[in-house]
Amino acid sequence: MSIIENINKTFDNRVRLGIMAALMVNESVDFNTLKELLAVTDGNLASHIKALEKMDYILIQKQFIGKKTNTKYSVTKLGKMAFKKHIKALEQLITQQKKSK
Amino acid sequence: MSIIENINKTFDNRVRLGIMAALMVNESVDFNTLKELLAVTDGNLASHIKALEKMDYILIQKQFIGKKTNTKYSVTKLGKMAFKKHIKALEQLITQQKKSK
DNA sequence: ATTATAACTTTGCAATTCAAAGTACTTTTA
């Protein structure tokens, strides 16, 4: 059993990690807020969002704010579990003990 | 200022993250131990090691154990700093507060 | 009617990742 097998490949990327982190601490975050937060182009953001949605880690909700369209995202139960597992794996990785032998 | 700018791109990869983690808690680790620990092919490991060495994050030391060649690696001061900064950024990312407004 | 905003999709190139094969050198084994 390798020490890195619990590290989720989906979260290898900084943008996806950032999206997930933002959604873990906020009930929902919209497209432009994420875009600003992560300093990425909209095409790039959209593609990472798509990747997370494909994994069923996040949920897309389209709405209107006044007369403007607004798309917001939230993390699913599965996404929460996956992210927590990832963080735990990172912690273990970092705090692992020296192995003797 | 983006919330992900302190996340080090070099550590986006699980293998490199694993190498660094192993070297942070062990004074040195040799090639075959890393290979086993991370469950990668030797070519793949060698290339990730090379990438870390190129950044001056790790140091290569060749020696003999008995009659066998043995290559071991250790983390440099720069590597330690970079890794710690990365971990700190991850922590901040995860524990960030809801921003109002 | 033109311009702007939102949230994309498409395109296409560049960088990354990885396994597999090849290499050089040494050592062990038959």
Added chain:
DNA sequence: TAAAAGTACTTTGAATTGCAAAGTTATAAT
């Protein structure tokens, strides 16, 4: 002593990923 095996790579090549830029659709403001 010839063949096999181990160490630590390098090289090759193909697949995947990442990204910016441009294009798209639809509505809204001017």
